[in-house]
Amino acid sequence: MIGKIVNILKSILPEFLYNGLKVIYKGLKPILKSLHTFYFIIKLIKVQANHKKALEIVRKKGKIKVIFLLIQESVWKYEGVYGLMRQHERFEPIVVVCPYISYGTKVMITTMNQAYNAFKAKGYDVIKSFNEITGEWIDVKKELKPDLLFFTNPYFLTSKNYTILNFKKCLTFYVPYGFMITNRPKMQYNQLLHNLVYMIFHETTFQQIQAQKYSQNKGKNSVVTGYPGLDLFFEKNIKDSSNDIWKTKNKSMKKIIWAPHHTIEKDNGLFNYSNFLHYYSFFLDIADKYKDNLIISFKPHPILKAKLYKHPEWGVERTNNYYNEWKKRANCRLHEGDYVELFISSDAMIHDSGSFLVEYICTNKPSLYMVRHQSVLTGFSDLGNEIIDCHYKSFSQKDVRKFIEDVINGDDFLKMKREILISKYLKPPFGKSASENIMDVLINLISE
Numbered sequence: 001m002i003g004k005i006v007n008i009l010k011s012i013l014p015e016f017l018y019n020g021l022k023v024i025y026k027g028l029k030p031i032l033k034s035l036h037t038f039y040f041i042i043k044l045i046k047v048q049a050n051h052k053k054a055l056e057i058v059r060k061k062g063k064i065k066v067i068f069l070l071i072q073e074s075v076w077k078y079e080g081v082y083g084l085m086r087q088h089e090r091f092e093p094i095v096v097v098c099p100y101i102s103y104g105t106k107v108m109i110t111t112m113n114q115a116y117n118a119f120k121a122k123g124y125d126v127i128k129s130f131n132e133i134t135g136e137w138i139d140v141k142k143e144l145k146p147d148l149l150f151f152t153n154p155y156f157l158t159s160k161n162y163t164i165l166n167f168k169k170c171l172t173f174y175v176p177y178g179f180m181i182t183n184r185p186k187m188q189y190n191q192l193l194h195n196l197v198y199m200i201f202h203e204t205t206f207q208q209i210q211a212q213k214y215s216q217n218k219g220k221n222s223v224v225t226g227y228p229g230l231d232l233f234f235e236k237n238i239k240d241s242s243n244d245i246w247k248t249k250n251k252s253m254k255k256i257i258w259a260p261h262h263t264i265e266k267d268n269g270l271f272n273y274s275n276f277l278h279y280y281s282f283f284l285d286i287a288d289k290y291k292d293n294l295i296i297s298f299k300p301h302p303i304l305k306a307k308l309y310k311h312p313e314w315g316v317e318r319t320n321n322y323y324n325e326w327k328k329r330a331n332c333r334l335h336e337g338d339y340v341e342l343f344i345s346s347d348a349m350i351h352d353s354g355s356f357l358v359e360y361i362c363t364n365k366p367s368l369y370m371v372r373h374q375s376v377l378t379g380f381s382d383l384g385n386e387i388i389d390c391h392y393k394s395f396s397q398k399d400v401r402k403f404i405e406d407v408i409n410g411d412d413f414l415k416m417k418r419e420i421l422i423s424k425y426l427k428p429p430f431g432k433s434a435s436e437n438i439m440d441v442l443i444n445l446i447s448e
Helices: 002-014 015-059 079-087 104-121 142-146 184-191 192-196 205-214 227-236 242-248 276-289 303-310 315-328 341-343 356-363 374-380 382-388 397-409 415-426 434-447
Strands: 064-068 091-097 126-128 150-153 171-174 199-202 222-224 252-260 293-299 331-335 348-351 367-370 392-394
Touching: 002 315, 002 356, 015 192, 015 434, 064 142, 079 091, 079 227, 079 392, 079 434, 104 126, 104 150, 104 199, 150 315, 150 382, 184 205, 192 205, 192 276, 199 356, 205 222, 227 252, 227 341, 227 356, 242 293, 242 341, 276 348, 276 397, 293 415, 315 331, 315 382, 315 434, 341 356, 348 397, 356 367, 356 382, 367 397, 382 392, 382 415
Parallel strands: 064 091, 064 150, 091 126, 150 171, 171 199, 199 222, 252 293, 252 348, 293 331, 348 367, 367 392
Antiparallel strands: none
16 A cells, blocks of 8 residues: 555655655654554554453353354364354354455355355354345354354455454454465464454464464464364274265275465465466376376365456456366366365375375375475475474476376385374374363363
8 A cells, every 4th residue: 555655656646845845754664563553552452452341241141153264165163163163052053154355246155155065064053244135245243143253264355344454353263264374474373363353273383383473463373282183184083975975996096185375466476385277188198198096176265266267368258168178088076165075085196285284194195296386385384394304396297197106006115104294293182182272272262
């Protein structure tokens, strides 16, 4: 915003006047920064006072209404927490599917319906934020009156009515939408939600220390519980539904996931991971070449399709045709939405996603990280670098082919290294699941 104002002033003012204003602004900058900090402290004190009042009210209630604000199905990390709440006599959990407004009305409606239908099929108590009968958006605060409210994303990807700005007097909570391992501290620990939410349930002490260092509130709302998005990968008795997902009874076929990220922008920015535009035809060729040995499941990032729709060389028709190609071949699959069972039933993964670096490795199966450009490997935190070291890496099509052939042949020399990493960092503390740890915190909170 300031940059735009500067450019406007530069274009309309005489040079001497513009330079004079620059000198004045430079002198005022420390004062403006101090005023901004002071204003934030006042806001934070007010929000914390609101939280204290809200907690007193909640503790007196018998039944506690809990609202989960969901934007995209794929970022849902509360499976275990929701299930435990349904079993507890004091909690009444409801999922509200909110509009994803970043890519237009069509994508918003499709994304909302996809999430709603998936959660309805699982037996969740779920509602859409859009009332199709009245044609109006639901006012969660007035109509549902939440006692506890959980966010699934810190970004302003939805209407203001479903962001932290509208719930300053409610007890609000947040689990990061992904296990944070990139070196983007301000983005991951110092957004408005990170500072104003009542409590954040962090993955490990590493992330808590980062929050204490980079958040304006010094991470005072941070609690280490482990990451609930990993709980299902650590369950011992998981039903094998591989035949349902992969649609095959041939156990000799290796099942590999290809999961491209959405960052297809042209420049090789530090956090532009995606190799999709260079490999989209390559993987179909691979599927044809190894049709007797391999099934490939195309698991694109949920935002990738929306970006391809707007891409000058792709568009809606080409994108839809490409996605449909993954439905036509006998040994190809298209998988969108929830992916836990897909991961568990697979043999290996090829991807360039940030969050999958952690999530898939918990299966202790071989994973290939596709490196779009060398600088990508400099964008991770210290913990992230340890996780990267437990992955195979590719810099070319030749590297990808070698990984696939190794998977087919059962070669996996990083298995032991992954086991050590999982035990050291990824399993939740206190001998419980992360979801159980979160529930313990909530129960103690409302019972004190």
